[in-house]
Amino acid sequence: MLGARIKQGRVAAGLSLRELAQGVGVSAMAISKYERDQIKPSSEALLRLGSALGVRTEYFFRQPVIELTGVNFRKHAKLSPQDEAQALDDVREQLERWLELEAVIPSSWPKAFLLPKGLPAHVHAYEEIEAIADRMRAAWHLGTGPIANLIDRLEEGGIKVILTPHDGGKKFDGMVAIANGNTVIVVGESWPGDRQRFTLAHELGHLVLRGRLAEGLDEERACHRFASALLVPRQEAVRLLGASRSWVEPRELYMLKHEWGLSMNGWLYRALHLGILTKAAAKRHWEFFAQQGEGGTTWREQEPGKPYAKEYPLRFTQLVYRALAEEMIGESKAAELLGLTLVDLRLRRRMEAFDAPGCH
Incomplete structure (x- = not known):
């Protein structure tokens, strides 16, 4: 059991056997034997292990009871198995602490995630997702304005939000899972706030839309539509942009991004989905964005100006x-x-x- 905890901590920290051995002051063979429970580390070595892994010694004696099910792990093809294992182990470690806390507090303190009543059993077209996003806003009493702190609202709705520093160089795009009966969404700790928010809303879309989409509808595309509709309701997008546009000023998109927490590119997609921009007009914007930028990085890859502020679980x-x-x-x-x-x-x-x- 102790060996498994040492290995989990090492993987979560992204360290090789040799790197951890150097931090502890023992050989890589000794670390390997610790992990296989062939030998036990001394009290002094255990303290050094905790220091090297950034955990308290109590971590090594915590019972690993996290079982992740229904995992939807969105990732780039280039995300290595090591990076994926590191992210998952970090998620498990954070969830272990949640469960330890919940074991000693009243059951009424944590909340369970429940879908709103009255959702349609079947979704036959992407346009129908607009009404589902509106239903989610109504159930959570969000009104039609900007959502000030989406993480806070998800946590209030019974979803455990995990921020992980292990995104494989931003090759990990988000995750939703069930862990011991708890609904969990995972996003990158270092991402700008608008990417965090869109990913959170997208993963919420998986929870809301799963099992409802008619054959022929792509779930990822549907969740993108849900995310943008949740962040910016249709009536507000039309009010702010107008019913039809041939061009939207970049400064206008930048201001909307910082008011609503949806990226400039996200606003262009929103306008396209709602028919405010035609496909040809949207293409002109993206061609313009691809020509702008500094240091070989275009606005499609990194938007101009100050990033939208990150959000944090509380x-x-x-x-x-x-x-x-x-x-x-x-x-x-x-x-x-x-x-x-x-x-x-x-x-x-x-x-x-x-x-x-x-x-x-």
């Missing part, structure tokens, strides 16, 4: 501090769940230390 950290405040867990367990030292936890409790938004 619910797990908030619940840890609530459980600590209500004496359901002690400081040591809270520090372990948050991946902090006791000193760092106490500094945060006294409001003497702060991290980036969304961190502990």
Whole structure:
């Protein structure tokens, strides 16, 4: 059991046997034997393993109970098996801490994800997805305006959002899965906010549309349509752009991106889907975007100006501090769940230390 935890931690950290051995000060053969439970690391070696892997020693004794099912892992063909394993192990480790927390808090604190009532059993055309996205907004009381923080809304709706730094050089495009009865969506930690938001909405689309699409409808295309419709309802897109356009100014697209959290390219696709732009007009925009940019990077690859701000999950950290405040867990367990030292936890409790938004 200890060996399996060491290997899981190593894979999640993206380290080879040799690299971990150098960090611990032992041979690669010793690490291999640790992982196969042929020998046990000393207490000192276990501390060095924790330091090298960026985990507390309690991690090695946690029971791995995460079973991922219904996995929809969107990825580029170039994503290596090692990168995929690293991302999945990181997701499992983060979910383990969620389940540890849920084992000691009231069952009413975490919420279960439920689909809205009244969704159509069958979807026969992509245009019908507009009404489904509107139904999702209505069920979550989102109105028709911009969604200020999509991660927060998904978590409030019972979905566990995991941010992973392991995206294989941005070759990983997102994941949705069920883990021990929990609905989970995974996106990249380093992505700009508009990419995070579109991916989150796309993966939500898989949950909403699965089993409803008529034969001949492509699920990925359908989820793209759902994502853009969820982020920008039809009536708002028409109100802001007009019913018909031959050209949309880049500055106009940039302003809309920062108001609604949908990329400039996403807005062009939205206008195309709604008939605001013809195919020929949309093509002119993309040809123009392909000619703009700096350093060999076009606007199709990296949009101009300031990126849309990233979003961060907050619910797990908030619940840890609530459980600590209500004496359901002690400081040591809270520090372990948050991946902090006791000193760092106490500094945060006294409001003497702060991290980036969304961190502990």
